[in-house]
Amino acid sequence: MDSSQVFSFGEVAKATASGSKVTCCDISSDGKLLATGGHDKKAVLWSAEHLQPKSSLEEHSMLITDVRFSPSMPRILATSSFDRTLRVWDADDTEYSLRTFTGHQAPIMSLDFHPNKQDVICSCDSDGQVHSWRANYANCLTCVKVSRGVAVQLRFQPLKGKYLATASEKAVFILDGETQMASRSPLQGHSKTIQSVCWDSSGDYLASVSEDSVRIWSFTSGHDGEFVHELNSRGKMFHSCVFHPTCPSLLVIGCYKSLELWDIRENESITLNNAHDGLFAALAASSETGHIASVSLDKTVKLWK
Incomplete structure (x- = not known):
């Protein structure tokens, strides 16, 4: 089916992001900045409107695994790396990072800011550990082991911050957003390793993506993590996802080339x-x-609308 028949969606800008694979991206809450990162050990800040590079963040010694903007302070962002550090940056002064967090004993795979507590950041690593940090003091608040496998990604529930979803192997662990302790049984049903998770903007629905399927879980009133929908990849190799910003029922899924x-x-x-x-x-x-x-392993970044 031609997408233009039912929904107007297409590429509006493209740029070469790096000479190496690009693996992560985020857009600031005011929509003005885009950050990308990957195997070249640095994050790049872009003008999100014109996809023009502005500056680079270059203190990590190994590849960057995740980059996230603060939801309440659009010029503050954080990066995580295989070098086992998490760094906080000011987008207006990128020569040096504001804070460096050390304490993980394995490569950090992902991070996220608490939606309501601007100084709290959580991160997860390849040993299945989740750490909680207070940004103003660069000290670890809690350390919780969620699984025996790699914790590949974590994301706070938007707006409420009641839950922290952490993907590890074939399950999504739902942690308490305040204590990072398990708040319920893991969400299970994927037959292959989960690659990424994302919440819709209201925090009512969570999507989890594995190579062969994407599953939707409801966190609406009375539905505490209930499985509600599934889409089979039919061989398309699903990998990443995001809910469309203006069409709440539309999930955009990144695959291999499509x-x-x-x-x-x-x-x-x-x-x-x-x-x-x-x-x-x-x-x-x-x-x-x-x-x-x-962003893609083809070393490019694109904007779509």
Whole structure:
């Protein structure tokens, strides 16, 4: 099916992000900045409007695994790395990081800011450990082991911050957003390793993506992590996801070279082929501009709308 028949969505900008693989991205809460990072050990800040590079953050000694902007302070961002450090930066002064967090005993795979507590950051590593930090003091608040496998990604529930979703192997562990302790049984059902998770902007729904499927879990009132929808990849190699910023029922799924647009409410999906020349490593969305950013192992970054 031609996507233009039912939904206007297409590429609006493209740039070479690095000479190496690009694996993570995020857009600031005001929609003005885009950050990318990957195997070249640095993060790059871009003007999100024109996709022009502005500055680079270059203190990590190994590849960057995740980059996240603070939801309440759009010029503050953090990066995590295989070098076992987490760094906080000011986008207006990127020569040196503001804070450096050390304490993980394994490569840090992902991080996120608490939506309501601007000085609290959580991170997870390849040993299944989740650490909570207070940014103003660079000290560890809690350390919880969630699984025996690699914790590949974590994301706070937007707005409420009641839950922290952490993906490890074939399950999503739902932690208390305040204590980082397990608040319920893990969300299970994937037959292959989960690659990424994302919440919708209201924090009512969580998507989890593995190579062969994406599953939707409801956190609406009375549905505490209930499984509600599933889409089979049909061999497309799903990898990343983000809810569309202006169409809440539309999930955008990054695959190998293609994008899948899934209308969850109607259970219909559309494929955009040749969207990148490699795997969609990560996706990010801006409710301010309606843009979606994508980065790929083909070393490029794109904007979509």
